[in-house]
Amino acid sequence: xxxxxxxxxxxxxxxxxxxxxxxxxxxxxxxxxxxxxxxxxxxxxxxxxxxxxxxxxxxxxxxxxxxxxxxxxxxxxxxxxxxxxxxxxxxxxxxxxxxxxxxxxxxxxxxxxxxxxxxxxxxxxxxxxxxxxxxxxxxxxxxxxxxxxxxxxxxxxxxxxxxxxxxxxxxxxxxxxxxxxxxxxxxxxxxxxxxxxxxxxxxxxxxxxxxxxxxxxxxxxxxxxxxxxxxxxxxxxxxxxxxxxxxxxxxxxxxxxxxxxxxxxxxxxxxxxxxxxxxxxxxxxxxxxxxxxxx
Amino acid sequence: xxxxxxxxxxxxxxxxxxxxxxxxxxxxxxxxxxxxxxxxxxxxxxxxxxxxxxxxxxxxxxxxxxxxxxxxxxxxxxxxxxxxxxxxxxxxxxxxxxxxxxxxxxxxxxxxxxxxxxxxxxxxxxxxxxxxxxxxxxxxxxxxxxxxxxxxxxxxxxxxxxxxxxxxxxxxxxxxxxxxxxxxxxxxxxxxxxxxxxxxxxxxxxxxxxxxxxxxxxxxxxxxxxxxxxxxxxxxxxxxxxxxxxxxxxxxxxxxxxxxxxxxxxxxxxxxxxxxxxxxxxxxxxxxxxxxxxxxxxxxxxxxxxxxxxxxxxxxxxxxxxxxxxxxxxxxxxxxxxxxxxxxxxxxxxxxxxxxxxxxxxxxxxxxxxxxxxxxxxxxxxxxxxxxxxxxxxxxxxxxxxxxxxxxxxxxxxxxxxxxxxxxxxxxxxx
Numbered sequence: 001x002x003x004x005x006x007x008x009x010x011x012x013x014x015x016x017x018x019x020x021x022x023x024x025x026x027x028x029x030x031x032x033x034x035x036x037x038x039x040x041x042x043x044x045x046x047x048x049x050x051x052x053x054x055x056x057x058x059x060x061x062x063x064x065x066x067x068x069x070x071x072x073x074x075x076x077x078x079x080x081x082x083x084x085x086x087x088x089x090x091x092x093x094x095x096x097x098x099x100x101x102x103x104x105x106x107x108x109x110x111x112x113x114x115x116x117x118x119x120x121x122x123x124x125x126x127x128x129x130x131x132x133x134x135x136x137x138x139x140x141x142x143x144x145x146x147x148x149x150x151x152x153x154x155x156x157x158x159x160x161x162x163x164x165x166x167x168x169x170x171x172x173x174x175x176x177x178x179x180x181x182x183x184x185x186x187x188x189x190x191x192x193x194x195x196x197x198x199x200x201x202x203x204x205x206x207x208x209x210x211x212x213x214x215x216x217x218x219x220x221x222x223x224x225x226x227x228x229x230x231x232x233x234x235x236x237x238x239x240x241x242x243x244x245x246x247x248x249x250x251x252x253x254x255x256x257x258x259x260x261x262x263x264x265x266x267x268x269x270x271x272x273x274x275x276x277x278x279x280x281x282x283x284x285x286x287x288x289x290x291x292x293x294x295x
Numbered sequence: 296x297x298x299x300x301x302x303x304x305x306x307x308x309x310x311x312x313x314x315x316x317x318x319x320x321x322x323x324x325x326x327x328x329x330x331x332x333x334x335x336x337x338x339x340x341x342x343x344x345x346x347x348x349x350x351x352x353x354x355x356x357x358x359x360x361x362x363x364x365x366x367x368x369x370x371x372x373x374x375x376x377x378x379x380x381x382x383x384x385x386x387x388x389x390x391x392x393x394x395x396x397x398x399x400x401x402x403x404x405x406x407x408x409x410x411x412x413x414x415x416x417x418x419x420x421x422x423x424x425x426x427x428x429x430x431x432x433x434x435x436x437x438x439x440x441x442x443x444x445x446x447x448x449x450x451x452x453x454x455x456x457x458x459x460x461x462x463x464x465x466x467x468x469x470x471x472x473x474x475x476x477x478x479x480x481x482x483x484x485x486x487x488x489x490x491x492x493x494x495x496x497x498x499x500x501x502x503x504x505x506x507x508x509x510x511x512x513x514x515x516x517x518x519x520x521x522x523x524x525x526x527x528x529x530x531x532x533x534x535x536x537x538x539x540x541x542x543x544x545x546x547x548x549x550x551x552x553x554x555x556x557x558x559x560x561x562x563x564x565x566x567x568x569x570x571x572x573x574x575x576x577x578x579x580x581x582x583x584x585x586x587x588x589x590x591x592x593x594x595x596x597x598x599x600x601x602x603x604x605x606x607x608x609x610x611x612x613x614x615x616x617x618x619x620x621x622x623x624x625x626x627x628x629x630x631x632x633x634x635x636x637x638x639x640x641x642x643x644x645x646x647x648x649x650x651x652x653x654x655x656x657x658x659x660x661x662x663x664x665x666x667x668x669x670x671x672x673x674x675x676x677x678x679x680x681x682x683x684x685x686x687x688x689x690x691x692x693x694x695x696x697x698x699x700x701x702x703x704x705x706x707x708x709x710x711x712x713x714x715x716x717x718x719x720x721x722x723x724x725x726x
Binding site for chain 1: 378383687688
């Protein structure tokens with residue numbers, strides 16, 4: 001009895017420092033951010049004016065907010081389809097017996113983009129997308145699809161797709177890597193059993209591979225969807241939200257409010273909304289996956 | 296035994312780190328040894344400009360052995376964010392870069408900038424050294440808050456060979472300008488080079504057009520965040536004229552996806568006839584085009600309601616933190632930076648136009664730069680950059696919409712409506 005009590009006390013003692021850290025560096029900023037969103041203030045002026053929930057009202061009337069939401073959603077959907085969906089298929093193909101020999105080569109090639117710094121990636125793609133000297137239009141012209149060639153980042157109708165595409169190019173390989181690791185943990189007996197039962201490759205994929213790496217798929221989709229709502233740097237480097245406001249995402253909108261328009265309160269409001277969105281989405285995903293373990 | 300020694304060493308290391316971390320910043324230490332430390336933040340980290348500042352600082356430290364300058368530099372775009380963040384913290388530089396106009400005034404309103412009027416009045420020789428038009432944009436409510444380092448103007452630079460081919464002269468009025476452009480277009484040339492990926496180059500056009508089309512007092516009232524309304528028809532007309540240049544095909548193709556640097560390369564390579572450039576870029580033009588260029592200010596608009604004898608441009612320079620512990624030393628340093636000797640050095644070594652009377656002359660500077668400064672001296676006033684002369688939020692509306700204006704997806708009326716809405720909102724917040 002006494003022993004359990006002592007054990008518990010020791011356990012608590014061990015947890016306290018970590019708990020304090022999390023309280024101080026995770027929960028306190030969230031609460032402070034909420035508090036800050038109730039004031040009109042900027043970073044260089046000590047004066048603050050209480051405005052209550054005014055910024056929340058303004059945010060839901062701000063057309064840029066809805067452009068940003070739409071763009072973030074586009075990011076999330078594209079990331080789910082390409083990074084998780086296509087990533088899963090690519091990983092399964094690479095794990096196939098026929099290709100496994102070349103796996104290290106393909107794995108490296110696919111993974112390479114995700115280790116390059118985003119600033120570099122952004123600048124390189126800016127050049128590739130350049131309407132005059134860029135490779136993208138060059139290739140389109142070479143294969144006789146000249147009417148497809150356009151000013152990719154300068155056209156407000158297509159710019160956001162061009163930016164989203166770069167993210168898929170960069171991170172699909174990363175997801176492939178995660179899925180490969182998970183797949184290699186699946187015991188070979190399952191595949192042998194499936195083969196003896198006469199299951200086709202596609203059937204094996206859906207009935208053996210996918211259920212076995214369910215946890216990793218969940219983790220992958222949580223990471224990509226949350227990442228899609230926090231995206232900032234790719235957009236900032238390539239278009240900074242332009243042309244006009246067509247590629248604005250919540251991250252760039254927040255940055256613009258805070259450091260260009262001197263509206264820290266409005267930026268805090270956007271921050272709070274981003275927090276609410278990502279929290280809700282991850283709760284939903286965990287619920288759908290019925291667990292959040294092995295994360 | 297060995298392990299114990301290692302352990303003690305580790306503990307001592309940690310303790311020393313802790314102590315070092317606690318003893319507040321190094322500046323106090325320096326002060327104890329009798330030295331004043333001034334923190335200096337400027338905007339030119341580029342390898343062609345930075346050495347000038349390093350030299351000047353070294354020289355200053357040699358003359359004033361009791362003052363030490365801690366210099367830091369960040370580039371143009373990041374500076375806009377850096378200043379806002381840094382002024383909210385505790386490590387505020389004593390002397391820091393700022394643009395003139397509203398950009399500096401918002402720091403003045405927040406009480407972050409030191410009033411320099413007494414120091415200027417105390418040393419009239421210093422004050423009279425400046426071309427008056429270069430001090431003016433740093434004035435707020437009759438007080439001086441900034442000291443200019445450069446005096447920058449915007450001019451149309453043209454390719455002489457192309458102009459000669461069509462027998463063209465530098466235009467004096469906007470109508471002549473349009474004729475020139477038309478001739479060039481018909482001849483199959485690209486009349487104007489523009490790289491508007493970052494939208495400030497087109498904003499510089501609008502800076503001049505607004506000034507020339509809107510009566511001066513109305514414009515000043517509108518640019519003041521407390522009274523801004525932007526209801527004058529001149530603002531719409533200005534945007535129409537800019538959009539027209541593109542509609543008629545006078546700008547190069549793909550203006551919104553070409554950067555200013557890329558555009559410069561095109562112009563220097565002779566791929567276009569006219570390019571809107573700043574005085575500080577003249578040295579670069581000369582280096583690449585070797586005499587094959589000339590320039591003219593934005594042509595007068597005959598029926599424009601604004602003053603036609605203004606030049607687009609502004610000084611940029613330095614403000615002093617209101618929280619500085621060493622105002623005297625900071626002023627001393629500023630005086631050194633703007634001394635005739637260093638101004639001459641600035642003009643000679645990096646080819647920038649100086650606001651110091653007589654520093655930018657044909658002996659020290661490129662002939663064209665000296666002529667440009669003359670234009671500004673003779674002008675009745677300066678039209679300061681639209682993106683730093685109005686409230687940041689109004690500037691933001693202009694900056695983010697000008698690309699859409701150029702590609703035709705928004706009309707001038709739509710943009711100005713948004714400007715008016717934001718101006719109203721700012722007014723309500725100012726009360």
